[in-house]
Amino acid sequence: MSFTLTILGSSSAVPTSSRYPAAHVLNVHERYFLIDCGEGTQMQLRKNGIRFGKINHIFITHLHGDHIFGLFGMISTLSLLGRTTDLHIYANAKLKQIIELVSPYFYEHPLPFNIVFHPSGSKRQQTIYEDEMVIVRTIPLKHRIPTTGFIFLEKEVQLNIRKDAVDYFNIPVKDIHSIKSGKDFVTPEGETIPNHRLTLPPWKPRSLAYCSDTAYSEKILKYVENVDILYHEATYGDDMEKRAHETLHTTAREAGRIARLANAEKLIIGHFSARYKSILPLLKEAREEFPETFSAEEGEIHTIERKRSKRDQ
């Protein structure tokens, strides 16, 4: 029951010798969601031991090169490796045009797999992906071109039934499913046993929000409230606040403020300008607003552990 984010790229548009353009893999229950696909993503996947075949869904925030230049090579490699499974790409509709424009030059026709494009609007929130375990919604962001963040929400899973209760109340198999879905149990004698006596407290659904690239905007708070991990861009530090505002980016301190106002559990800052040899000043500034701040570092894995909710009994 994983919920882990692997950082593949933490730089902004200009990469450095140690920081790559934006790319991240979120593993939710063995579904691998690639979030942004900057240049070098396929090499970073290799380095981090994530098999290409596991990537079925790619979420692209916006069409600046540092978020998509890895796609061309990824598609080429997937094709050469003989992929046949559909590849789903969630992005601004123009990405389909771009891929179609360059395909005749770069790829065998037809590709051995389908690319299924899911256009993302950037004006209002939309549910862009859903299965039995996870739901993904867009987060409208404020940048120089249409941009959306994404929030990945684990769905509530069935309750775990208490084995001692099954034995004690002699619960028949036919009633297990209904108890796991939250129902009470009525004994053959007509006594109602409340669900909370039969099950363990439910798992708290986990969540991760990814907000990059964006200007500081409190409008996003309603989408990211109480999130477990907020990944927020922090291209600049206080020293470059003016530049951050001009280019519709965020400072580390502002990212910290968003995390605090959103009541996030943990903040990861990333998308750092190449001008910063050390990220420590940015980390310090963000932590003055929100102590639980970490900097994105290539190869690091951030795990959200499962926790049970508290239950009034």
Added chain:
Amino acid sequence: MSFTLTILGSSSAVPTSSRYPAAHVLNVHERYFLIDCGEGTQMQLRKNGIRFGKINHIFITHLHGDHIFGLFGMISTLSLLGRTTDLHIYANAKLKQIIELVSPYFYEHPLPFNIVFHPSGSKRQQTIYEDEMVIVRTIPLKHRIPTTGFIFLEKEVQLNIRKDAVDYFNIPVKDIHSIKSGKDFVTPEGETIPNHRLTLPPWKPRSLAYCSDTAYSEKILKYVENVDILYHEATYGDDMEKRAHETLHTTAREAGRIARLANAEKLIIGHFSARYKSILPLLKEAREEFPETFSAEEGEIHTIERKRSKRDQ
């Protein structure tokens, strides 16, 4: 007076965790020639401490993605860094179309620098670049799409005059230039002093040929005869000879044979298939044909030292 090749990428189409797609920098007298520009080239330049501003000439062998997917990010980064100097790209004419197709999506218009395209034909040899120190010619190769290798030839430089001879014969400044260009010296008394008594033996012009991607073809021998370094692709080993021939690639043994028949000084094999965890078997096979074989390894620098020619006196 450098003549050094830095390997940035040694993989074929599918990169591995340690091998990147094709890219190399040749430094000839502080001119930096980028040869192929696979995905990740800009990160590899950073890692190897080569400043982007030094790259003014990019030579692209052919338009398979693993040789050009790094160009989009390079152009973007050069633009963000405020480059104004012309960037020269030597490649199949279609590359211009591709860059022009994607530019409206990826780049500010206009770019702050000009891209000057120099189309390379793949049918016969052409001189594609020349300045006072270096000449670059294409090498027609045999691949699935139009492909050219490149040979970089140092020009003969002026002779070094012997200081002791200047003193001994009391040579006036006005005659220095003509002696350096190979002329004899006539003393005021009418005695002719032959040039070889006045100058050191000339430097041997150095050369590097880059042949990738290509099927084994002895037709290239005439273009690469006596070259100092032959870089030749060796995508496969003996075990995959059939596949090599089907896909118009070369085996390591065949690359060794080309080096031997061409009387090269040294062979570098590269463009390795991702199937080879170790390159040692390929190296062994190539060395059975040509002992002075080395495998391309990211970050390694191959230097051709200046040597003086032997002179009959």
